[in-house]
Amino acid sequence: MEGFENEDEYFEIEMLLNWEPVGALNACFFAKRGFQVEVYEAREDIRTAKDVKGRSINLALSHRGRQALKAIGIEDQIVSKGIPMNGRMIHSHSGKKSSISYGTKGQYILSVDRANLNRELLFAASQYPNVKLNFEEKLQHYSAEKGVLTFIRCDSATFEVSHDLFVGCDGAFSTMRKEFMRQSRFDYSHVYIPHGYMELTIPPKNGDFSMEPNFLHIWPRNTFMMIALPNMDKSFTCTLFMPFEDFEKLTTGDEVLQFFKKYFPDSIPLIGVEALKQDYFRLPAQAMISVKCSSYHISSKCVLMGDAAHAVVPFYGQGMNAGFEDCIVFDELMNQFHNDISKCLPEFSRLRVPDDHAIADLAMYNYVEMRKHVNSKWFIFRKNVDNFLHFCMPKTIVPLYTMVTFTRIRYHEVIQRSKWQSKVINTVLFVMGASATVTGAVFLFKYSPKLLDIQQLQNWNFGF
Structure with missing residues (x-):
């Protein structure tokens, strides 16, 4: 692939990813600079895998993520395989639907299939001759003192590798981060929220979407909710978010059906009675974790990015976008410090920690907004007021959602500005x-x- 900026630079960088799109994207950023990059993945190559297993919940691609994809030249091909969502479509108990726009005309987020995005990013990384992709090689241990990673292959053979820089993009349960936790003055916390999620499916109807496709559909029920995002095959991926104790109360197919008749009656003919009874018990409700830590680097040898550094709950659709923004922020620092890794790493931690902690808090808040506040007439009124003032004073008043989703204003500044605007x-x-x-x-x-x-x-x- 053309566009190497430092073709004579020889600097070995190792990426760890667990089908984590941030890792593959990062490989493209470093490879574009001419660095030698090796990528290690614990599972098989998703590009050739017959059965793709892993996390569900559709990804919502917005401005921050798109800017990162644009920087390596693959924004258009990713966008072409996503479905625009212009706003929320609220489903009431009675089945009445009402829409709430995300922003001004032309502003939308994209529903993106996780597996396809991973394939596209791995394919993009593989186009660089200075990138080597390794699969079915799982990290067992990282020694910061020795600067060595120990892997195990599928045949149980172990081996060690050393490089100039290790980039840990290995997810919320990062093996790389365990070594960070042995370092002095490393702050770490994680929270499991009391709500789990379960995935259901609304199939196509007569070869077409069974609901309006260009919306994120929400059934808000105050203490729980269900959402549905459109897919390219004309289906919708539904996700039911609910306290674990409520999931556990439903033990039979008939109990599930009665629950849906009470709270989501209009979704039953869309999902199908038998499919609903079966899919509900296909997998148990999954947990959601929020991770905060500081700092993201060890000396000039190792850095965490993506969920390994800041896993967030999915309610703002910013987990992937924040991870992609990690990549572009680091790339901007490489420009600023002329590829001096020893200067980039501490500055990266200084910049990203407050922002990633902020989006973690915003994501927690947005769950309450999605399942409860959207039912409030005051909430709708305030949304309209904010949008009107933004139209009149676009640079002075910017709605919270717009700042988060359609700009690259730093997340922690978004919170500060939103508080000031709300007060005014x-x-x-x-x-x-x-x-x-x-x-x-x-x-x-x-x-x-x-x-x-x-x-x-x-x-x-x-x-x-």
Whole structure:
């Protein structure tokens, strides 16, 4: 592939990935600079695998991720295999549907198949002659002191490798991160939320989508919810998010059917009665984890990226996008520091830790918004107010979702700016509401004196 920036540079970089798209994308970024890159994957090559096993939940590709794909020249081919979602389609108990746009006209997120994205990224990495892909070789141990990784092959044979830089992109349960936890002053925490997820499917109907395809469909039920994202084969991938104890209460197919009749009645003819009864018990509900740690590097020899550094719950659709942004931020630092890894690594940790912690918190918040707040008339009103003010003052007022999804404003700055905007807007709405209340009371007193005496006026609650 053309475009090497440092063809004479010889610097060995090793990537670890667990079908983690961040690892394959990173390989492209480093290879483009002319570095020698080796990629190690514990499982078989997904490009030739007959049975793809792994995590579910469709991926939502947005601006941050697209910018990273654009930087290595594969944005268009990934976008062409995704389905635009212009907003949320809310399904009420009664089956009534209402839409909430994500942003202004032309702003959308893309529903992307995880397996296909991994294949495309591995194929893109394989096009560089300075990239070597290794499969079915699982990391057993990393020694920071020796600078050595120990792997085991599928035939149980072990071997060791050493390189100039190790990049751990091996997921939320990262083996590489275990060595970080042995280092002094390394902060680490993880939280399992009390809710699990289960995947169901809405098949095509008469060869076409059975619902509006260009939306993320949500059935919000306050303490739990179901969502559905469109696929290229005209099906929808449904994900039911619910407390584990609620999953455990449903032990038979008939109980599952009655539960769906009560909470998601319009989804039953879409999924199918028998398919629903069977698919619910196909796999148990899966757990969701949020990981925070600091810092992301050890000296100038090792760095964590993607879920290995900052696994987040999926409710903002930013897990992959934040991981892809890791890649482009590191690439920008390589430009800034002229490929000096010893300067890039500490600066990468300094920049990304507060941002990745921020998106972890935002993702937790968005679950409450998706399953509960979208049912609120006040929430819808505020959304409309925010969008109107953004239209009038596009540089001054930017809705929270727009900043997260359609810009590269740093995540922690997004939170700070959103808090300031909310304070200003709420103050304005309060003053306007109070003024309207006072004006109405004065009007009533002036033109209907018989309806209101002085004592009543003194006791009036103006909402202050």
